[in-house]
Amino acid sequence: MDEINFAVLGTGGIGRRALDVSRDKPQLTPVAACDRHGVAVDHDGLDVAELLAATEGNVASDPEHRDVASDGGAATGADEGRRSAGEHGGVKQTGADAGVVASDQAEPTETPIDDIIAEATSASKQHSSSTDGIAASDRIDGVLIALPNFEHDFVPRVADRFADAGYTGVLVDVLKRSRVIGMLDDREAAFEDAGMTFVCGAGATPGFLTGAAAIAAQSFVEVEEVEIWWGVGLRSGYEDNRGTVREDVAHLPGYDIDDARAMSDDEIEAVIDEHDGVIEFEDMEHADDVLLERAGVCDAADVTVGGILDVTSDEKPTTTTVSVTGRTFDGETGTNTFQLDDATSMEANVNGPALGYLKAGVRRNRAGEYGVFGPADLMPRF
Amino acid sequence: MDEINFAVLGTGGIGRRALDVSRDKPQLTPVAACDRHGVAVDHDGLDVAELLAATEGNVASDPEHRDVASDGGAATGADEGRRSAGEHGGVKQTGADAGVVASDQAEPTETPIDDIIAEATSASKQHSSSTDGIAASDRIDGVLIALPNFEHDFVPRVADRFADAGYTGVLVDVLKRSRVIGMLDDREAAFEDAGMTFVCGAGATPGFLTGAAAIAAQSFVEVEEVEIWWGVGLRSGYEDNRGTVREDVAHLPGYDIDDARAMSDDEIEAVIDEHDGVIEFEDMEHADDVLLERAGVCDAADVTVGGILDVTSDEKPTTTTVSVTGRTFDGETGTNTFQLDDATSMEANVNGPALGYLKAGVRRNRAGEYGVFGPADLMPRF
Numbered sequence: 143m144d145e146i147n148f149a150v151l152g153t154g155g156i157g158r159r160a161l162d163v164s165r166d167k168p169q170l171t172p173v174a175a176c177d178r179h180g181v182a183v184d185h186d187g188l189d190v191a192e193l194l195a196a197t198e199g200n201v202a203s204d205p206e207h208r209d210v211a212s213d214g215g216a217a218t219g220a221d222e223g224r225r226s227a228g229e230h231g232g233v234k235q236t237g238a239d240a241g242v243v244a245s246d247q248a249e250p251t252e253t254p255i256d257d258i259i260a261e262a263t264s265a266s267k268q269h270s271s272s273t274d275g276i277a278a279s280d281r282i283d284g285v286l287i288a289l290p291n292f293e294h295d296f297v298p299r300v301a302d303r304f305a306d307a308g309y310t311g312v313l314v315d316v317l318k319r320s321r322v323i324g325m326l327d328d329r330e331a332a333f334e335d336a337g338m339t340f341v342c343g344a345g346a347t348p349g350f351l352t353g354a355a356a357i358a359a360q361s362f363v364e365v366e367e368v369e370i371w372w373g374v375g376l377r378s379g380y381e382d383n384r385g386t387v388r389e390d391v392a393h394l395p396g397y398d399i400d401d402a403r404a405m406s407d408d409e410i411e412a413v414i415d416e417h418d419g420v421i422e423f424e425d426m427e428h429a430d431d432v433l434l435e436r437a438g439v440c441d442a443a444d445v446t447v448g449g450i451l452d453v454t455s456d457e458k459p460t461t462t463t464v465s466v467t468g469r470t471f472d473g474e475t476g477t478n479t480f481q482l483d484d485a486t487s488m489e490a491n492v493n494g495p496a497l498g499y500l501k502a503g504v505r506r507n508r509a510g511e512y513g514v515f516g517p518a519d520l521m522p523r524f
Numbered sequence: 525m526d527e528i529n530f531a532v533l534g535t536g537g538i539g540r541r542a543l544d545v546s547r548d549k550p551q552l553t554p555v556a557a558c559d560r561h562g563v564a565v566d567h568d569g570l571d572v573a574e575l576l577a578a579t580e581g582n583v584a585s586d587p588e589h590r591d592v593a594s595d596g597g598a599a600t601g602a603d604e605g606r607r608s609a610g611e612h613g614g615v616k617q618t619g620a621d622a623g624v625v626a627s628d629q630a631e632p633t634e635t636p637i638d639d640i641i642a643e644a645t646s647a648s649k650q651h652s653s654s655t656d657g658i659a660a661s662d663r664i665d666g667v668l669i670a671l672p673n674f675e676h677d678f679v680p681r682v683a684d685r686f687a688d689a690g691y692t693g694v695l696v697d698v699l700k701r702s703r704v705i706g707m708l709d710d711r712e713a714a715f716e717d718a719g720m721t722f723v724c725g726a727g728a729t730p731g732f733l734t735g736a737a738a739i740a741a742q743s744f745v746e747v748e749e750v751e752i753w754w755g756v757g758l759r760s761g762y763e764d765n766r767g768t769v770r771e772d773v774a775h776l777p778g779y780d781i782d783d784a785r786a787m788s789d790d791e792i793e794a795v796i797d798e799h800d801g802v803i804e805f806e807d808m809e810h811a812d813d814v815l816l817e818r819a820g821v822c823d824a825a826d827v828t829v830g831g832i833l834d835v836t837s838d839e840k841p842t843t844t845t846v847s848v849t850g851r852t853f854d855g856e857t858g859t860n861t862f863q864l865d866d867a868t869s870m871e872a873n874v875n876g877p878a879l880g881y882l883k884a885g886v887r888r889n890r891a892g893e894y895g896v897f898g899p900a901d902l903m904p905r906f
Contacts, residue, residue, distance in 0.1 A: 163853045166745035353903065354739050354862070360732055360876040360904050361868040363548035438906040470872035471545045476865030480736070483858030486743040490852035494742040509891040521735065521903035522742050524820040 149174035155382040157288035176254035180243035196245035284312035310337040312503040316345030339507040344499035346491040348430040349517040356518035358478040362468025365440035372449030373460035419454035437518035498522030531556035537764040539670035558636035562625035578627035666694035687718040694885040698727030721889040726881035728873040730812040731899040738900035740860040744850025747822035754831030755842035801836035819900035880904025
């Protein structure tokens with residue numbers, strides 16, 4: 143009943159780590175994963191160790207080495223999952239063998255997302271009209287969208303494709319950008335008609351931290367301010383999180399997302415170098431504001447998001463803190479705070495909540511609640 | 525759609541403050557309240573200012589004074605709601621005029637709980653078979669059980685009476701004691717059959733703080749320890765929270781709940797005096813442990829609850845803190861923390877969450893999810 147089968151779209155840093163983290167969550171079974179060139183499906187559960195090792199890049203063209211990595215089991219896979227996908231190490235992936243296709247479990251494809259959709263909708267149709275004994279476990283209950291962040295409407299359009307195909311499960315994204323939420327809200331009726339439940343912004347921020355803010359707000363009858371302040375140390379994780387760093391650069395004064403997207407890797411690195419590798423961000427356009435407003439916690443204008451990124455150290459340059467200031471029913475003003483230990487990595491704080499919210503979303507979906515949910519609407523599940 | 529009509533059983537400190545706090549929550553309409561001698565029902569919404577003023581005691585036998593208090597509106601009522609019910613001030617309530625009955629909105633009764641049940645079930649039957657135009661707003665969506673804590677099974681037995689009578693809404697308690705949860709779990713099937721949703725332990729602790737712990741746990745794939753540490757300064761609020769203090773005394777070495785229940789007020793005060801008014805508690809039997817285990821966060825044995833009660837000051841003697849220690853997927857150990865500002869009163873931290881969880885429970889109930897929910901299962905609503 144509480145068992146959940148899920149798929150991952152994308153096997154970059156977030157997708158790979160989601161697969162990795164799921165190994166610690168017995169109720170969560172990854173059954174499908176894809177990247178640009180390949181798709182791996184196994185309704186009994188993917189061999190995550192093999193998949194992580196294969197997509198790690200430096201074993202892609204060496205079957206013997208791959209077998210060793212696979213036999214290495216959880217520990218090996220977990221270690222390797224923390225490194226980058228094919229951009230460091232001695233052997234770089236190229237051509238048809240790149241990424242998921244390097245796994246024994248994968249097939250090459252030119253239409254990876256459509257393949258996952260076909261798999262998810264055929265299973266869900268079988269499930270919903272199941273009188274012929276097809277196992278309910280063939281259903282894909284949730285899909286984590288961990289695709290590169292192209293156009294603003296890329297993820298909403300991916301969701302449209304799932305809805306149009308008749309998918310009746312849960313989609314989860316870990317996007318940070320406020321304007322995507324509006325695009326998803328525009329689709330709420332369509333998702334409801336389809337029987338689809340979309341959980342948006344379910345990573346560290348907004349996901350984790352807006353959830354914490356929504357809890358912290360419960361002391362107050364009126365919330366005056368929510369301040370979200372994050373610290374990320376990304377020295378060894380830099381290669382694996384280039385997309386995140388690029389997104390962050392778009393928040394610097396003088397840059398926007400189009401600038402950041404158009405910049406070469408060298409240009410991004412030049413900006414980082416200008417700041418000696420430590421960049422402070424203020425008033426970021428993070429969806430925390432929109433999501434807290436839609437959950438009724440406060441006005442979007444009362445939410446501020448900022449933080450410090452340090453690519454020269456794995457230590458966090460500042461402690462990630464959520465501060466919620468409000469007025470109590472008995473007339474006092476106070477500030478409740480939520481702090482993440484500096485020892486918890488950004489990766490841990492993205493992927494734990496993402497899967498926690500996926501589980502919460504599946505529970506909502508199974509209860510017949512469809513549409514668009516923000517993290518502050520849902521208590522994530524352990 | 526999001527409008528919620530609720531009733532309060534009991535108009536002691538918690539019941540009165542719940543009515544008070546609901547005035548700051550536009551979606552929440554209190555439609556019924558009762559105490560031992562009376563019941564007040566108005567499906568269009570009770571006049572909370574009048575009810576609080578009337579039940580405040582020192583205006584009970586003075587209609588002119590009562591009218592003034594009623595006209596005083598929110599501010600007056602809110603101020604008065606913070607004082608005790610009839611145990612201080614010049615005029616003490618006695619006899620048939622005591623409590624709710626002193627309100628213009630109330631009727632005397634010898635069966636207050638049954639009266640509320642009758643009101644709640646007739647409305648819910650009308651609602652569920654409504655083809656005759658009876659307004660859906662006559663439904664009582666949720667009932668906050670804020671009754672004195674008699675026998676361990678008192679609240680579960682009250683719930684039985686609602687279920688037996690065919691109530692199909694939400695019940696919420698703010699109990700702290702672990703063993704009640706088991707009694708409620710034993711009734712889960714009966715509640716499900718009835719279409720009733722019970723949210724248990726929805727006050728400050730376990731409610732607020734286990735919710736925060738469940739969020740904080742999301743960084744980790746394995747939670748090693750949850751430490752809940754509270755501070756309460758209860759000088760001016762002492763009279764209004766005698767029941768809570770008595771419960772706390774039961775947690776001291778050498779006492780149990782039966783001892784505490786059998787003690788006179790003077791004996792309780794003697795214990796407090798022995799400690800010079802500042803009592804530290806360790807390893808309390810709070811339901812936080814059971815509730816975090818049932819939410820899958822950690823083993824009950826890994827949860828510790830303690831705190832300091834100071835009846836000599838309104839300042840908190842220590843800062844209420846939830847510390848969640850665990851292991852991340854990438855092998856680090858860290859401690860995430862959640863702290864309540866010392867300026868937020870125990871009262872604010874009980875009643876905000878209690879109503880927040882009531883709203884969350886109604887949402888579950890409307891989606892057809894019945895049975896027993898702990899706070900860590902639900903994101904409270906603002």
